[in-house]
Amino acid sequence: MTDRAPIAVALDAPDLDTAAYWADLVTPHVSTLKVGLELYLRFGPEAVASVRGPRGVDVFLDLKLHDIPATVAGAARAVARLHPDVLTVHAAGGPDVIRAAVEAAPSTMIAAVTLLTSLGPADLDRIGVTGPLPDAVRRLAVLAVAAGARGLVCSPREVAAVRAEVGPDVTLITPGIRPPGAAAHDQARTATPEEALRAGADLLVIGRPITSAPDPGAAAAAIAAPLRRLTPAAG
Ligand code: C5P
Numbered sequence: 001m002t003d004r005a006p007i008a009v010a011l012d013a014p015d016l017d018t019a020a021y022w023a024d025l026v027t028p029h030v031s032t033l034k035v036g037l038e039l040y041l042r043f044g045p046e047a048v049a050s051v052r053g054p055r056g057v058d059v060f061l062d063l064k065l066h067d068i069p070a071t072v073a074g075a076a077r078a079v080a081r082l083h084p085d086v087l088t089v090h091a092a093g094g095p096d097v098i099r100a101a102v103e104a105a106p107s108t109m110i111a112a113v114t115l116l117t118s119l120g121p122a123d124l125d126r127i128g129v130t131g132p133l134p135d136a137v138r139r140l141a142v143l144a145v146a147a148g149a150r151g152l153v154c155s156p157r158e159v160a161a162v163r164a165e166v167g168p169d170v171t172l173i174t175p176g177i178r179p180p181g182a183a184a185h186d187q188a189r190t191a192t193p194e195e196a197l198r199a200g201a202d203l204l205v206i207g208r209p210i211t212s213a214p215d216p217g218a219a220a221a222a223i224a225a226p227l228r229r230l231t232p233a234a235g
Contacts (some may be wrong), residue, residue, distance in 0.1 A: 004039055006197070006231055008032035008086075008173070009062045009216075016043055016050050026210060027055045027216030029224040032085070034060040034205060047215070048082045056083040060205075064113055065123035066090035070098035075106035086111050086151060086173070091140035095147035102148035105116030108210055109171060111151030112144030117176030121186040133189075134158050138165050156191035156199055163200035175205035184207045193223055197230050 007030040013019040016039070023033050033055070040063060041049040061084035065072045072089060079087060089101045091112035101110045114137040115129075116176050124131045137158040142165055144152060152169040154162050159172050178190045183194050185208055206223065213219035 003228060004031040004057070005029060005227040006031050007193075007220070007227070008034040008058075008202050008203055008205045009034055009220065009225060010034045010062070010175075010205055011051060011198050012036050012038050012207050012211065014038070014042075016047060018046070018152035020050055020053070021059075022211050022216050023051055023053070023055060025215075026051075026087075026220040029217070030057070032058040032060050032203060034062050035084075036062040036105075037064070043222055045079075045082055048079075048084065049164040049202060060084065060086040060203075061108075062086075062088050062205075064088045064090055066093050067097070067180070069093075069096040072097045075105040075136070076101040076108075076166050077108075080105035080108055081193075085110050088113050088153060089145040091149070091151075091152075095143055096145035098149050100143050102219065104107060109150045110148070111145075111153050111171065111173055112140070112149040113153040114140040114144070115153040117174075117189050118186050123188075127194040134161055141166055153205075155189035156196035156204075157189045159196060159201045160199040171202045172200060173203045173205060175207075177204045177206045177209070179209055194230065197227060 008027045010021040033051050035047050070143050090109050091114050121133050129136050137154050141152050143161045147168045153173045153174045155208045156174040174196045176187045176190045210219045
């Protein structure tokens with residue numbers, strides 16, 4: 001399939017039927033389906049199997065693991081048998097945690113979450129992370145790549161700076177995507193899909209602007225169309 005846009009739809013659904021319904025509607029238009037904590041904690045491996053189904057899309061398991069290295073290794077090993085294409089860990093866990101995940105799930109791209117896109121500069125002060133925020137993201141990105149992460153999750157606002165820092169071979173994944181005029185919800189550092197791609201993102205995570213739309217399939221199609229023009233080789 002060559003006409004799927006580089007979008008991971010966040011299937012943050014309360015039940016498997018809803019997730020499967022959204023998945024069916026959006027898969028003609030997007031490359032990836034994202035299973036996050038809500039679905040995975042409720043349904044476990046069944047959530048991954050049900051979302052993947054026969055759809056021929058990539059599965060992104062967004063568990064944002066954050067624990068000591070041995071526990072993250074065990075967790076990554078436990079889900080590696082589900083063959084997710086992408087698995088997330090928090091970069092703030094430190095290099096040993098990232099290395100543990102990479103070694104435990106060698107066939108899965110480990111993507112390190114730099115700073116959640118719901119955090120703003122004032123939050124960094126509150127949680128005691130040295131800013132400014134773009135510096136903190138760059139620092140975490142460099143640390144994660146040095147420890148073996150092949151992907152990074154950052155906001156579209158920092159993607160250009162991160163790309164400049166880590167080079168062309170690391171997959172940059174950006175949540176916090178909002179089409180022009182869409183509600184920000186709890187996201188603080190947002191950009192439009194086209195801005196994010198132009199800044200150097202490889203995969204755009206989009207949830208509520210698609211899944212809360214009256215017709216998620218039409219919403220995915222509308223967001224995907226201009227992106228295909230930017231990434232003619234998207235597969
Ligand atoms: O609905 P919305 O487009 O805001 O969905 C964003 C998705 O991206 C959610 O599933 C959220 O868990 C995820 N995410 C994020 N910020 C990160 C990493 C992942 O919002 N840094």
